[in-house]
Amino acid sequence: MPYGYHGKILVVDLSAGQVRVDEHDEAWYRTYMGGTNFGMYYILKHMPPGADALGPDNVLTLMLSVVTGAPFSGQSRMTANAKSPLTGAIGDSQAGGFFPAELKNAGFDGIVFLGKAANPVYLWIKDGQAELRDASHLWGLGAWDTETRLREDLGDGKVEVACCGPAGENLVRTGAIINMRNRAAGRTGLGAVMGAKNLKAIAVRGTQRPTYADPKGVKAVAALGAAEFKTNRGMQELGELGTAGVVLGQEFSGGLPTRNYRSGHFEYAEEISGERLAETILVGRDTCYACVVRCKREVESEGEFAMQRELGGPEYETIATFGSYCDVRDLAAVSKANALCNDYGLDTIGAGATIAWAIECYEEGILTDADTDGLALRWGDPHAVLAALEATAFRRGRLGNLLAEGSARAAAQVGPDAQARLITVKGAEAPAHMPQVKRSMGLIYAVNPFGADHQSSEHDTSYEENSGDRSLGWLAELGLTRPVPATSLGEEKVEFTLVTQYWTGLMDSLNLCQFDWGTTWQLYGPSTVAEVVNAVTGWDTTLRELMEVGARRVNLMKVFNAREGFTREEDKLPPRLHQPLTGGVSDGIRVTEEEIEQAKDLYYRLAGWDVETGNPTVERLEELGIAWAMA
Ligand code: SF4
Numbered sequence: 001m002p003y004g005y006h007g008k009i010l011v012v013d014l015s016a017g018q019v020r021v022d023e024h025d026e027a028w029y030r031t032y033m034g035g036t037n038f039g040m041y042y043i044l045k046h047m048p049p050g051a052d053a054l055g056p057d058n059v060l061t062l063m064l065s066v067v068t069g070a071p072f073s074g075q076s077r078m079t080a081n082a083k084s085p086l087t088g089a090i091g092d093s094q095a096g097g098f099f100p101a102e103l104k105n106a107g108f109d110g111i112v113f114l115g116k117a118a119n120p121v122y123l124w125i126k127d128g129q130a131e132l133r134d135a136s137h138l139w140g141l142g143a144w145d146t147e148t149r150l151r152e153d154l155g156d157g158k159v160e161v162a163c164c165g166p167a168g169e170n171l172v173r174t175g176a177i178i179n180m181r182n183r184a185a186g187r188t189g190l191g192a193v194m195g196a197k198n199l200k201a202i203a204v205r206g207t208q209r210p211t212y213a214d215p216k217g218v219k220a221v222a223a224l225g226a227a228e229f230k231t232n233r234g235m236q237e238l239g240e241l242g243t244a245g246v247v248l249g250q251e252f253s254g255g256l257p258t259r260n261y262r263s264g265h266f267e268y269a270e271e272i273s274g275e276r277l278a279e280t281i282l283v284g285r286d287t288c289y290a291c292v293v294r295c296k297r298e299v300e301s302e303g304e305f306a307m308q309r310e311l312g313g314p315e316y317e318t319i320a321t322f323g324s325y326c327d328v329r330d331l332a333a334v335s336k337a338n339a340l341c342n343d344y345g346l347d348t349i350g351a352g353a354t355i356a357w358a359i360e361c362y363e364e365g366i367l368t369d370a371d372t373d374g375l376a377l378r379w380g381d382p383h384a385v386l387a388a389l390e391a392t393a394f395r396r397g398r399l400g401n402l403l404a405e406g407s408a409r410a411a412a413q414v415g416p417d418a419q420a421r422l423i424t425v426k427g428a429e430a431p432a433h434m435p436q437v438k439r440s441m442g443l444i445y446a447v448n449p450f451g452a453d454h455q456s457s458e459h460d461t462s463y464e465e466n467s468g469d470r471s472l473g474w475l476a477e478l479g480l481t482r483p484v485p486a487t488s489l490g491e492e493k494v495e496f497t498l499v500t501q502y503w504t505g506l507m508d509s510l511n512l513c514q515f516d517w518g519t520t521w522q523l524y525g526p527s528t529v530a531e532v533v534n535a536v537t538g539w540d541t542t543l544r545e546l547m548e549v550g551a552r553r554v555n556l557m558k559v560f561n562a563r564e565g566f567t568r569e570e571d572k573l574p575p576r577l578h579q580p581l582t583g584g585v586s587d588g589i590r591v592t593e594e595e596i597e598q599a600k601d602l603y604y605r606l607a608g609w610d611v612e613t614g615n616p617t618v619e620r621l622e623e624l625g626i627a628w629a630m631a
Pocket of ligand 1: 073074096286287292293296514515516
């Protein structure tokens with residue numbers, strides 16, 4: 001018996017209504033480790049090139065890792081992959097909570113969904129057994145009601161549920177997969193893939209926790225994290241304020257995206273800050289299985305923006321997209337938008353940023369009342385934002401159908417003036433970290449296989465001369481010893497971007513939480529990753545071997561994109577990001593196209609890829625032992 005994992009991947013053929021179990025040997029597990037790597041293995045082998053993302057040929061994977069469920073902070077996460085209905089490129093998204101650990105205890109290391117069910121179904125997994133069941137009574141329900149009904153039906157209040165909401169059922173391209181009512185695998189529209197497959201939910205329960213090669217070693221890592229938390233003020237603040245705690249820091253650096261990214265300065269930043277949230281509507285903190293940090297928010301409010309704590313509280317990204325992006329200054333309204341996104345199954349970044357784009361288009365006369373069904377989309381109007389969100393989730397009217405496509409597809413319908421206002425890469429809306437003030441974000445947004453993403457490399461602020469010994473020491477372990485200012489995009493920064501992309505690639509293969517294992521917040525340093533993998537599995541991995549696992553992830557995703565016709569041409573930022581910002585300390589700052597193109601040349605070279613196409617070479621894939629992916 002392996003340690004830490006089961007050696008079993010559940011494969012569900014929705015068209016045939018059948019389930020089977022694939023067993024893989026230790027070498028397979030050690031090569032891929034989990035997460036995106038497991039997903040890409042199945043996707044590249046089972047999905048034909050050019051498949052319709054909303055058709056039966058798309059392959060949806062939900063994958064754990066060799067360490068998921070082991071009792072230390074930051075391991076209960078899973079990765080979802082499929083072809084993205086938003087971008088046509090690879091889709092990738094992670095979520096935490098208790099579902100991942102429970103799925104491991106239910107006897108599997110991951111699930112692959114093939115085909116499409118004839119009618120709505122859910123998958124019920126318990127202690128190594130799995131079956132598809134009718135879900136017609138769940139269709140149309142939000143995430144909260146879906147979980148409640150399934151727990152009642154299955155007679156067990158401890159069943160964990162992951163599902164799509166009405167947005168996914170309605171094939172909204174920013175649809176998310178929600179577990180625990182408020183944990184979202186939000187990016188790249190994978191909730192819509194569930195909806196398109198008539199797969200409403202996955203319910204899991206189990207008692208088959210794997211054993212660990214060195215249980216004392218696992219305990220020691222858990223104790224190390226707990227001890228660090230007691231003295232690490234940064235981590236304690238993450239627990240107290242959540243990621244919302246970065247709002248004011250972003251504002252001070254001129255990097256809080258405002259009114260559809262036109263400015264990095266939001267005059268009302270304090271009103272939407274994590275501090276204000278804690279003083280007003282915060283009623284509790286929640287956690288993921290075994291994590292000491294408890295950074296998840298619980299908020300409650302009465303009145304016109306009434307919401308209940310079960311649907312969670314907003315992260316920084318959500319506060320920005322529904323707050324400063326839309327010029328909304330009311331935290332209760334922002335939190336209401338967050339709660340609706342969780343219940344309807346929507347990505348808060350994609351949905352919020354799409355609404356901000358629509359507001360700018362309406363304010364500029366590019367969208368008219370005829371396009372918005374008479375809704376006046378004005379800056380700073382929370383009621384208009386919430387109405388647009390409801391319309392999106394249910395594809396209500398002309399506006400709902402437009403916004404449900406995501407901003408890039410919507411703009412293509414509207415015309416060039418609308419396209420000029422996009423903040424998207426490969427069709428995915430950019431998150432709330434501005435490349436103008438954190439320059440490496442410009443490079444990673446451009447080259448990342450699944451579009452603009454803020455968790456696909458470390459942020460520039462951790463690699464400055466004054467970033468602190470802990471952060472710089474941690475990066476030095478990865479071989480990064482040449483810190484430069486956040487606004488630099490020179491050779492040092494390109495190296496930093498690629499190396500930390502491999503690092504986050506490792507995180508998303510092992511499914512480790514980047515808040516516990518990253519450079520912004522940190523309980524653990526890189527060497528502890530090897531320590532914990534070895535304690536769980538009994539292997540003798542090194543950091544060097546693990547970084548190859550991260551590199552595999554990046555290369556496998558890029559191979560998928562190359563197969564779908566993506567080249568260097570699609571690795572580019574939207575024109576808006578090359579224009580100077582207006583107002584605040586970042587007034588006039590811009591990132592030029594030439595700068596990004598030069599950085600791309602070096603990035604592709606360092607990655608061992610073809611500089612002309614921006615795609616992986618056979619030689620590089622052979623080096624990583626994944627040349628099969630090119631076949
Ligand atoms: S730091 Fe926050 S998101 Fe990460 S595992 Fe802990 S509670 Fe979950």
